[in-house]
Amino acid sequence: MKPIDSETKHTWNVYQKDIANDNFYYARSCIRQNFFPASEHMFLHILRNVLGKHVYDDPNHTTCTGIGYHSDIVPFETIQTVVARHFSLMTEAGLENIAISCVTSFGIYTEILDTWHHFPEQLEQTREFLYKATKREFNLPKTIAHTSDIIYKFRHEIAEKSTYSLVNIETGNPLQAVEHIGCHYAKMFPNKGIGGAEFPQVLSGMIQAWGGNVVDYPERRHCCGFGFRNYLVQANRGYSISNTQKKLESMKPYNPDFILTNCPGCAMFIDKWQYTISEMEGKTYDAHGYGIPVLTYEELAGLVLGINPWDLGLQIHQIQSDRLLQKIGIPYDSTMKYTDSKGNALPKPNVPTYILQ
Amino acid sequence: MEIDYCAELEKDVRFTEGLKACLQCGICCAICPAAEFYNYDPRTIVTTVQQGDNHQIEELLKSETIWYCGQCMSCKTRCPRGNTPGFVIQALRKLSQQYGFFTQSEKGRQQYAIKKTVGENVLNKGYCVHPDLVAYDMHPEQGPIWDWVQQNKEAVYERLGANLNKEGVGALRKIHKKNLDELAAIFEVTGGSRLYEIIEEESEKQAQRMQLGFSKTADNEYFNHVYTYNSNTHFES
Numbered sequence: 324m325k326p327i328d329s330e331t332k333h334t335w336n337v338y339q340k341d342i343a344n345d346n347f348y349y350a351r352s353c354i355r356q357n358f359f360p361a362s363e364h365m366f367l368h369i370l371r372n373v374l375g376k377h378v379y380d381d382p383n384h385t386t387c388t389g390i391g392y393h394s395d396i397v398p399f400e401t402i403q404t405v406v407a408r409h410f411s412l413m414t415e416a417g418l419e420n421i422a423i424s425c426v427t428s429f430g431i432y433t434e435i436l437d438t439w440h441h442f443p444e445q446l447e448q449t450r451e452f453l454y455k456a457t458k459r460e461f462n463l464p465k466t467i468a469h470t471s472d473i474i475y476k477f478r479h480e481i482a483e484k485s486t487y488s489l490v491n492i493e494t495g496n497p498l499q500a501v502e503h504i505g506c507h508y509a510k511m512f513p514n515k516g517i518g519g520a521e522f523p524q525v526l527s528g529m530i531q532a533w534g535g536n537v538v539d540y541p542e543r544r545h546c547c548g549f550g551f552r553n554y555l556v557q558a559n560r561g562y563s564i565s566n567t568q569k570k571l572e573s574m575k576p577y578n579p580d581f582i583l584t585n586c587p588g589c590a591m592f593i594d595k596w597q598y599t600i601s602e603m604e605g606k607t608y609d610a611h612g613y614g615i616p617v618l619t620y621e622e623l624a625g626l627v628l629g630i631n632p633w634d635l636g637l638q639i640h641q642i643q644s645d646r647l648l649q650k651i652g653i654p655y656d657s658t659m660k661y662t663d664s665k666g667n668a669l670p671k672p673n674v675p676t677y678i679l680q
Numbered sequence: 681m682e683i684d685y686c687a688e689l690e691k692d693v694r695f696t697e698g699l700k701a702c703l704q705c706g707i708c709c710a711i712c713p714a715a716e717f718y719n720y721d722p723r724t725i726v727t728t729v730q731q732g733d734n735h736q737i738e739e740l741l742k743s744e745t746i747w748y749c750g751q752c753m754s755c756k757t758r759c760p761r762g763n764t765p766g767f768v769i770q771a772l773r774k775l776s777q778q779y780g781f782f783t784q785s786e787k788g789r790q791q792y793a794i795k796k797t798v799g800e801n802v803l804n805k806g807y808c809v810h811p812d813l814v815a816y817d818m819h820p821e822q823g824p825i826w827d828w829v830q831q832n833k834e835a836v837y838e839r840l841g842a843n844l845n846k847e848g849v850g851a852l853r854k855i856h857k858k859n860l861d862e863l864a865a866i867f868e869v870t871g872g873s874r875l876y877e878i879i880e881e882e883s884e885k886q887a888q889r890m891q892l893g894f895s896k897t898a899d900n901e902y903f904n905h906v907y908t909y910n911s912n913t914h915f916e917s
């Protein structure tokens with residue numbers, strides 16, 4: 324099937340958003356710290372050591388409670404006040420640009436700032452709640468960005484420093500990528516995302532800047548199926564896997580080399596549900612039985628920058644990226660995949676029934 | 681005295697933001713991931729609430745229907761009238777819990793499982809999700825690679841630049857007690873703790889009605905039931 328390169332269409336060139344150039348307060352993501360700890364680490368490494376930026380990593384920062392809020396066990400008043408506490412920590416650190424690494428949190432911060440704009444009494448109430456609970460005060464941030472916005476902003480600088488490009492070394496053709504953007508990145512507040520909700524540029528801009536091609540697939544904007552309570556409770560997980568399967572079926576005909584996501588939940592689900600579908604139905608979504616690797620934007624940036632794939636944590640995805648590394652021409656040492664920080668071998672993981680490793 | 685649910689809903693800013701006037705176009709149903717896999721239709725919810733019949737709203741608060749939405753908020757982008765059925769759902773779920781109706785539906789009862797896992801994790805660890813919580817036996821879909829991460833937790837997280845359960849900065853660092861105390865104080869002042877109590881109290885009553893074992897810890901019969909039971913009546917093709 325001929326890939327449709329949607330990025331050449333005029334609408335995809337429209338984007339807007341004020342992203343700070345430097346001095347960020349880092350708001351970490353619970354899900355990423357669990358499932359993509361190396362991406363959390365690499366964001367800091369790329370910003371600080373590759374791009375020379377200042378990012379403050381605060382030990383006092385906690386969960387925003389977002390997963391609880393969107394599964395309705397945390398009241399709106401509570402999450403507003405927890406977010407206000409994060410603003411207070413940011414204010415205390417002398418910073419005014421917040422870099423949020425979770426799409427759920429990002430959506431929550433944007434929702435709360437929008438609420439405070441339209442309902443100033445909610446802001447006042449939150450200030451009172453926070454002061455009463457912690458004696459803290461806070462300033463509002465001057466800019467708010469998702470961490471993928473920041474990598475997008477510096478995509479050309481990253482390309483200039485890169486060792487590899489997203490080109491198949493055997494064919495000389497750009498790699499074919501599909502992207503999936505977390506619903507809460509821009510579906511609630513389109514003007515807070517680069518390119519809005521319908522034509523977001525944030526991930527496709529990175530792929531193109533680093534030499535790849537982005538394929539438009541019909542279910543590109545469909546939810547990954549996390550659905551909060553629909554994954555958190557075991558009895559509901561059919562919803563989650565069914566929605567992911569809908570997306571996988573839609574992208575399969577285009578034979579993508581990889582899937583790029585900017586949401587921690589989506590990255591985890593699209594990876595892990597490929598495994599579950601294979602165990603349930605014996606089905607895989609690439610032609611050779613390996614599945615389609617799902618990457619975070621730091622993992623992709625790290626690969627083009629020549630960072631060791633095992634420092635990026637690619638080995639803790641269920642769909643392994645070895646074939647992708649071979650296509651790009653990245654050398655790797657398989658014996659170092661499952662080791663500790665000193666290079667000592669750890670016992671190997673079990674292998675799935677169908678997905679080749 | 682009868683509760684005026686419309687007046688209660690109007691107090692929730694998410695409700696006033698989420699419902700202007702529905703023109704019944706059905707676009708939200710076409711793109712809704714919940715409508716695709718459940719007997720669910722966001723337009724019907726919006727219509728019922730817009731009509732303002734107190735009895736019908738109470739039925740909704742007791743129903744399975746309000747618990748299907750995945751809060752993806754895709755409906756917010758697409759609604760030509762600027763409604764957000766997902767926000768309306770949030771306001772309805774709040775009332776369903778506030779008035780103890782949530783235990784009357786299979787899907788509503790699951791709030792107890794979420795409170796026991798994510799809810800308690802927030803206050804005990806300072807994270808919504810933590811490797812200690814995502815146990816492989818409760819999450820077999822995470823595959824053998826997650827089993828491997830769990831088996832080699834310390835070594836793997838250290839290898840990947842995290843700081844699991846230790847002092848200082850970094851991914852999965854131990855959240856200091858003073859920060860957990862601030863979180864707990866926020867929950868106390870803003871009604872978060874009260875909601876946890878309501879979920880516990882109403883769930884305990886429901887466990888008695890269903891004659892299932894209940895205890896303070898999540899290791900009980902009622903938890904296992906609400907976490908795993910699916911009557912398979914939620915989708916008709």
Ligand code: SF4
Nearest residue numbers: 712749750753755766
């Ligand atoms: S927020 Fe709920 S109602 Fe709206 S599209 Fe998503 S699942 Fe459907």
Ligand code: SF4
Nearest residue numbers: 702703705706708759
């Ligand atoms: S998309 Fe909006 S106007 Fe159309 S049915 Fe749904 S809520 Fe009503």
